[in-house]
Amino acid sequence: xxxxxxxxxxxxxxxxxxxxxxxxxxxxxxxxxxxxxxxxxxxxxxxxxxxxxxxxxxxxxxxxxxxxxxxxxxxxxxxxxxxxxxxxx
Numbered sequence: 001x002x003x004x005x006x007x008x009x010x011x012x013x014x015x016x017x018x019x020x021x022x023x024x025x026x027x028x029x030x031x032x033x034x035x036x037x038x039x040x041x042x043x044x045x046x047x048x049x050x051x052x053x054x055x056x057x058x059x060x061x062x063x064x065x066x067x068x069x070x071x072x073x074x075x076x077x078x079x080x081x082x083x084x085x086x087x088x089x
Contacts, residue, residue, distance in 0.1 A: 048082055049081050049082045051081050052077075052078040052079075052081040052082035053078075055074045055075070055077040055078035055081065056074070056075065056078040058074040059071045059072075059073075059074030059075040059078065062074055
């Protein structure tokens with residue numbers, strides 16, 4: 001076998017070994033960057049206002065009937081009554 005080809009194969013093999021051994025190290029270095037937002041989810045109110053639930057249900061009903069303006073108004077009323085009622089958004 002030609003010495004030049006053998007040399008190229010060795011260099012390529014070393015490159016592949018280096019690549020696969022360094023990938024986990026690089027990934028671990030990048031992991032903290034990916035975990036920037038680790039804050040717990042915002043706490044929801046333990047109870048949802050009954051009127052807000054009613055407006056939400058009314059909004060869903062309007063939405064299913066393709067009455068989008070009325071649905072938006074009902075959802076907005078639910079949000080006005082309970083600002084942290086995230087499902088109404």
